[in-house]
Amino acid sequence: SQTIHQWPATLVQPVGSPLSLECTVEGTSNPNLYWYRQAAGRGLQLLFYSVGIGQISSEVPQNLSASRPQDRQFILSSKKLLLSDSGFYLCACRGATNEKLFFGSGTQLSVL
Amino acid sequence: RKEVEQDPGPFNVPEGATVAFNCTYSNSASQSFFWYRQDCRKEPKLLMSVYSSGNEDGRFTAQLNRASQYISLLIRDSKLSDSATYLCVVNSYNDMRFGAGTRLTVKP
Numbered sequence: 620s621q622t623i624h625q626w627p628a629t630l631v632q633p634v635g636s637p638l639s640l641e642c643t644v645e646g647t648s649n650p651n652l653y654w655y656r657q658a659a660g661r662g663l664q665l666l667f668y669s670v671g672i673g674q675i676s677s678e679v680p681q682n683l684s685a686s687r688p689q690d691r692q693f694i695l696s697s698k699k700l701l702l703s704d705s706g707f708y709l710c711a712c713r714g715a716t717n718e719k720l721f722f723g724s725g726t727q728l729s730v731l
Numbered sequence: 732r733k734e735v736e737q738d739p740g741p742f743n744v745p746e747g748a749t750v751a752f753n754c755t756y757s758n759s760a761s762q763s764f765f766w767y768r769q770d771c772r773k774e775p776k777l778l779m780s781v782y783s784s785g786n787e788d789g790r791f792t793a794q795l796n797r798a799s800q801y802i803s804l805l806i807r808d809s810k811l812s813d814s815a816t817y818l819c820v821v822n823s824y825n826d827m828r829f830g831a832g833t834r835l836t837v838k839p
Contacts, residue, residue, distance in 0.1 A: 651825050662818070662831030663775070670825055709774055713827070718763050720820065720827050722774035 621646040625710045625723030632730050638683075638697040640726055642710030645691070652693040653711040653720070654685055663709065669693060705730045734758060735821050737830035744809055745838055752804045752833050754819030764795055765820040766804045769832065775818055778804075809837045 622645045632638060644650055651670050655663040667685035668676050675685050682701055686694045693710060710723040737754045744750050756764075764781035779786065781793040781802050792805040806813055814837045819830035 653827060655829070663829040665826070665828060668825060668827070676826075707772075711827070713825075718822065719765065719777050719780065720767075721777070725774050727772070 621650070621712055621714055621721055623710055623712050623721060623723035625726060627726060628724065629727045630729070632700050632728065634702055634730055635699050638695070638700050638704070638728070640695040640708055640710075640728075642693045642695075642723055643691055644693075644712045647691075647712065647714040649690060651713040652687065653713075654693065654695045655709045655711060657707040657709065659706070666695070700730045702730050704728065733831075735819055735828045735830040737817075737819050738833050739831075740833035740835070742833065742835045743838060744835070746809055746811060748809045748837075749805065749807050750809060750835060751806075752817050752819075752835075754802045754804075754821075754830050756800050756802075756819075756821040756828075758821070758823045759800060761800075761821045761823045763822040764793075764802050765822075766791075766793060766802075767818040767820055767829075769816045769818055771816075775829075778817070806835075809835075811837050811839065813837050 624643045653668045654666040657663050665678050669687040684696050708726045711720050713720050735756050766778040767775040768778045769775040779788050781795045783795050785794045790807045794803045816832040816834050818832045821828050
């Protein structure tokens, strides 16, 4: 079965600092990968998804970008964080032969 | 209109009660459907898939109505441990969209 590694669990960053969150997947190949953000008390907002290396579909969060340098690696980045970037960031994976979506344990980001 | 809409909740029910959650979706080309459960400050976890014929897993029953673009989740004999947020998920060509979730609290 697939395992999703996401770190760190919590992160506190000052406004204007850069961000890099990494997600790696084990136990599957050629997965679809996703980044979601969840604001406090709200639902999950889809930020990016990727169906393969170098292929990124964006839901246009202007301050964030994503990259997929390897089949099982998905990176979320920002050059300059805003206060509004605070939230719970979740990486998720769907295997090539499995419709179901599985999540990493998430990163709670606080931008101060 | 939001792509996936759920009952706003919250639902506060006594142990043993039956509770139903509803979810509507706007994309008629949506291909697959799921219910997830999310505990506070944790990642969502798959509760069950939703099939066209309806499906049951113990105390949980899911239904899909493609004509009305509607899915539902029924929980029978509620337990304290069922307290969580329930998320409706709709998949359209790899684009997995979540509803905002419905908060359920089961009380003794």
